[in-house]
Amino acid sequence: xxxxxxxxxxxxxxxxxxxxxxxxxxxxxxxxxxxxxxxxxxxxxxxxxxxxxxxxxxxxxxxxxxxxxxxxxxxxxxxxxxxxxxxxxxxxxxxxxxxxxxxxxxxxxxxxxxxxxxxxxxxxxxxxxxxxxxxxxxxxxxxxxxxxxxxxxxxxxxxxxxxxxxxxxxxxxxxxxxxxxxxxxxxxxxxxxxxxxxxxxxxxxxxxxxxxxxxxxxxxxxxxxxxxxxxxxxxxxxxxxxxxxxxxxxxxxxxxxxxxxxxxxxxxxxxxxxxxxxxxxxxxxxxxxxxxxxxxxxxxxxxxxxxxxxxxxxxxxxxxxxxxxxxxxxxxxxxxxxxxxxxxxxxxxxxxxxxxxxxxxxxxxxxxxxxxxxxxxxxxxxxxxxxxxxxxxxxxxxxxxxxxxxxxxxxxxxxxxxxxxxxxxxxxxxxxxxxxxxxxxxxxxxxxxxxxxxxxxxxxxxxxxxxxxxxxx
Amino acid sequence: xxxxxxxxxxxxxxxxxxxxxxxxxxxxxxxxxxxxxxxxxxxxxxxxxxxxxxxxxxxxxxxxxxxxxxxxxxxxxxxxxxxxxxxxxxxxxxxxxxxxxx
Numbered sequence: 355x356x357x358x359x360x361x362x363x364x365x366x367x368x369x370x371x372x373x374x375x376x377x378x379x380x381x382x383x384x385x386x387x388x389x390x391x392x393x394x395x396x397x398x399x400x401x402x403x404x405x406x407x408x409x410x411x412x413x414x415x416x417x418x419x420x421x422x423x424x425x426x427x428x429x430x431x432x433x434x435x436x437x438x439x440x441x442x443x444x445x446x447x448x449x450x451x452x453x454x455x456x457x458x459x460x461x462x463x464x465x466x467x468x469x470x471x472x473x474x475x476x477x478x479x480x481x482x483x484x485x486x487x488x489x490x491x492x493x494x495x496x497x498x499x500x501x502x503x504x505x506x507x508x509x510x511x512x513x514x515x516x517x518x519x520x521x522x523x524x525x526x527x528x529x530x531x532x533x534x535x536x537x538x539x540x541x542x543x544x545x546x547x548x549x550x551x552x553x554x555x556x557x558x559x560x561x562x563x564x565x566x567x568x569x570x571x572x573x574x575x576x577x578x579x580x581x582x583x584x585x586x587x588x589x590x591x592x593x594x595x596x597x598x599x600x601x602x603x604x605x606x607x608x609x610x611x612x613x614x615x616x617x618x619x620x621x622x623x624x625x626x627x628x629x630x631x632x633x634x635x636x637x638x639x640x641x642x643x644x645x646x647x648x649x650x651x652x653x654x655x656x657x658x659x660x661x662x663x664x665x666x667x668x669x670x671x672x673x674x675x676x677x678x679x680x681x682x683x684x685x686x687x688x689x690x691x692x693x694x695x696x697x698x699x700x701x702x703x704x705x706x707x708x709x710x711x712x713x714x715x716x717x718x719x720x721x722x723x724x725x726x727x728x729x730x731x732x733x734x735x736x737x738x739x740x741x742x743x744x745x746x747x748x749x750x751x752x753x754x755x756x757x758x759x760x761x762x763x764x765x766x767x768x769x770x771x772x773x774x775x776x777x778x779x780x781x782x783x784x785x786x787x788x789x790x791x792x793x794x795x796x797x798x799x800x801x802x803x804x805x806x807x808x809x810x811x812x813x814x815x816x817x818x819x820x821x822x823x824x825x826x827x
Numbered sequence: 828x829x830x831x832x833x834x835x836x837x838x839x840x841x842x843x844x845x846x847x848x849x850x851x852x853x854x855x856x857x858x859x860x861x862x863x864x865x866x867x868x869x870x871x872x873x874x875x876x877x878x879x880x881x882x883x884x885x886x887x888x889x890x891x892x893x894x895x896x897x898x899x900x901x902x903x904x905x906x907x908x909x910x911x912x913x914x915x916x917x918x919x920x921x922x923x924x925x926x927x928x929x
Contacts, residue, residue, distance in 0.1 A: 371869055372846065378862045379854045385919045388865050392912045395872070402875045406882050414884045415894065422881060422898050426905020433906070434913035439921075445914055446864045453870045453907040459900035460876040466893040479828040585863050592870040596840060602879055603832055609843045610872040616847025618866050624851070625859055707857070715859035716922060723921040734856060 360408065363401030364606035370394030371610050375617050398606050399423075439721055440680045443714035447505040447584045450591050454497025457594035457611075458561075461490035464601050465557060473552045484551050486600035488544030491557075492564045494594040499568030501587050507572070508580055508713055525574020530638050536567045571637070579636045581714045582625050586633075589618025628709040629771055649789055649797060656807040658816065661783050662823035664807070668746035670702045671695060672738065674776050675718045676711050678752010678786060682813030685725035688751065691817060692727070694824050704731050706738045706748075706774050708756035739775040748779035752813050754792030759799050767794045782806045785816045861918045868911025874904035 371394040377387025406413050413419065430449075437445045465487050474480045503521070506512050511520040540563050547556045575583050592614025599607025626633050665671065673692070679685060695701035705727065711718045719732055733741075742748060750757055757776040761768040776782055777800050788810060789801055800806060809816045854862055880897030883890040 372850065374869070375847075375850050375862075375866060378865045379851055379858060381855060381858060381922070384858060384861060384922075385916070388861070388912060388915045388919055391865055391869050391915075395869070395874075395908055395912070398872060398875055399878070402878045406879065409882070413882055415882045418885055418894070418898055419878060419881050419901070422877070422901035423905055426902040427909040429902070430906035430908065430910030431913055434910040434917065437914065442864075442914060442918065443860070445910070446860070446867060449864075449907045449911050449914070450867045450870075452903040453867060453873065453911075456871065456877060456900040456904035456907060457873040459896050459903070460873055460880050463880040463893040463896035463900065466896060467890055470889045470892055478830060478833065482828050482833055581859070581863075585859075588863050588867045588870065591867065595870050595873040595876075596843075598873050598876045600836055600840075602876055603828055603836060604875060604879070605836075605839060607872055607875055608836055608839050610869055612840050612843035613847040613850070614866045614870040614872075616844040617851045618847075618863070618870075620848055620851040621854065621859065621862055621866070624854055628856055628859075709856040709859075716857035716861065716918070719857040720860075720918055720921045732857075 360401060360405045361605060363397055363404070364604075364609075367394045367398040367401065367606050368609040370397065371613055375613060394610075398610070401606075439724065440683075440713075442720075443581065443584065443717070444505045444508045446714075447501045447508060447587070450584065450588050451498045451501030451505070454494040454501065454587070454591040454594050456494075457591065457598045458491045458494025458498065458564075460598050461487035461494065461601060462557070462561070465551065469552050469554060469557075476549070480551060481548050483601050484548050485544060486597050488540075488547060488560055490594050490597035490601070491560050492540050492544070492567075493590050493597065495561055495564035496568035496571065497587050497591045497594060499565045500572045500590075501568075501584070503569055503572045504580060504584050504587065507576060508584075523574065523576035529570060529574060533567065533570050536563050536570065539563055540567070575636060579629075579631070581710065582622055582629070582631070582633070582636050585618060585622040585625055586637075589615050589622060592616075592618055625715060628715070631770070649791070651789075651797075651802050653789060653802050653806075653808050655810040658809065658819035658823040661807055661809060661820055662827055664781050664783075665695065665701075665747055665824065666827055667699050668695070668701050669699075670704075670741075670745040671747045671749060672704050672706050672742060672745045672776075672779065674706045674708075674748055674750040674753055674757055674774050675722065676708075676751060676753020676756060677713060677717075678813045680712050680717060680721055681752065682815075684751070684814035684817045685721045685727075687814055687817035687821060688722070689725040689727050691821050691824070692731075694821060698824065698827070704733055704738060704741070706735060706776070707732050708735050708753070708774050709772075711753060711756050735772060735774055742775045742778040745779050747781045747783060748776040750776055750782065750784045750786075751817070752786060754786070754798055755794045755796070757798075757800060758792070758794075758796060760796050766796055768796050776800065777803070780805065783809060785809045785811070785813055787812060857922055861915050861922065864911055864915040864918065868908055868915060871904045871907035871911060874901065874908055877901035877904050
């Protein structure tokens with residue numbers, strides 16, 4: 355029978371996913387890896403549709419199914435095309451939440467068939483379905499609420515009736531045992547449902563507690579740790595899909611879900627390592643991002659002409675981009691500056707990329723690549739830090755925490771985070787709207803040093819002024 | 828589900844986790860976000876479950892609520908899949924694409 359061979363398609367799909375993930379980890383092959391992922395997904399969807407065609411009743415919900423596929427594809431495509439480069443981390447978090455919700459809804463849909471029809475016969479099949487659906491709900495709903503909160507944390511706040519409300523970061527130590535208690539309650543409810551699968555109180559209970567758990571998990575986390583949390587939630591949404599696979603006994607769901615779950619967890623630890631943090635600390639020790647240090651010092655601002663004079667004849671300049679460059683979209687002006695310096699003084703210009711500069715890893719690479727900055731000029735932190743002592747000028751554009759020497763003291767929220775050694779340059783120019791603290795809420799000594807020149811203002815405005823001043827030299 | 832099928836599924840689950848752990852070793856920082864985003868799109872595989880669940884007659888019969896739930900899941904999963912791959916593609920074109928051209 356042909357129908358027995360249909361699930362062979364799932365094997366092809368799983369193999370494509372394995373190659374896709376593997377290739378996504380290397381710069382040269384990454385675009386190919388993404389295409390493999392797409393192909394794998396297409397094969398999985400087509401296989402499922404063919405598989406359903408061989409069911410005793412065939413495909414009874416044709417119109418609904420096609421409508422669902424088309425609507426989702428269209429919305430997803432438009433969202434992905436429209437998003438600004440600065441908004442990408444939020445979008446990834448949102449998509450991730452949708453993925454978790456989808457798995458949880460599929461699980462709910464399957465158990466709801468019992469509620470609508472008749473209670474199932476007790477037995478292994480029922481137990482497996484109840485446990486799998488319960489775990490899928492736990493992880494899936496948690497992923498949804500956690501990702502939504504993470505999205506608003508990355509945005510910095512939410513607009514309600516025209517008022518901007520900052521997303522809070524709050525995590526007293528007693529929250530950790532509460533999380534443990536909530537987790538155990540969900541597991542108990544799943545256990546109770548085994549003997550009473552159509553009890554809707556249990557079902558709503560599992561959903562409600564899982565949603566709260568997701569919020570409790572993300573609420574204490576803030577600052578530069580956000581990408582790590584999104585990555586962890588991504589891993590969880592994979593696990594949710596794998597649990598859903600157990601409901602249907604569907605191989606591709608189990609394989610793809612657990613692949614994403616495991617590789618996502620590894621990626622999460624790699625990201626932690628890049629920031630010199632432990633995953634456990636990120637999750638269970640509050641970052642303290644909500645307590646902002648009071649500013650007690652002031653610093654005179656400089657103007658673009660002064661900076662241009664200092665830059666006159668410089669042999670080597672290192673640009674340190676941060677979130678401010680992303681917000682003001684001044685990467686083109688930055689590139690123009692580098693070209694001007696090269697042209698007029700034959701200055702060597704390089705870019706120092708902190709692993710978590712901006713709001714996601716690789717954020718700066720994306721933006722500078724958009725402005726056609728040659729790839730070889732983007733240097734990762736570890737490689738470029740030794741070069742600052744021999745550079746004439748470091749220009750920090752809208753970055754704060756990633757070059758805050760307070761990280762070296764081993765105290766405070768930034769303790770232990772590796773930083774860009776911009777303070778070792780002969781002159782430091784900082785383009786920033788004010789002296790205000792960064793995401794971590796720590797004042798930056800670098801701003802007040804004598805060799806530091808502050809250019810107060812929007813990145814794009816100040817870079818344009820600086821470029822004009824250079825032209826007039 | 829029979830015991831043999833369950834054991835088979837658990838075997839698959841455990842082995843895939845090991846494979847996933849081995850798959851990712853050293854990833855340069857600039858690829859962290861695209862990799863996360865691409866893997867996220869793959870986790871939209873729950874679209875397969877949503878398809879199976881949404882396959883009910885929407886004639887007001889006694890599975891219509893579960894059908895609707897699965898339909899919502901189908902839409903969300905497709906947003907995750909299509910949006911996820913598209914946004915990853917956009918990011919990679921800017922990071923890795925330029926490098927190949929250089």
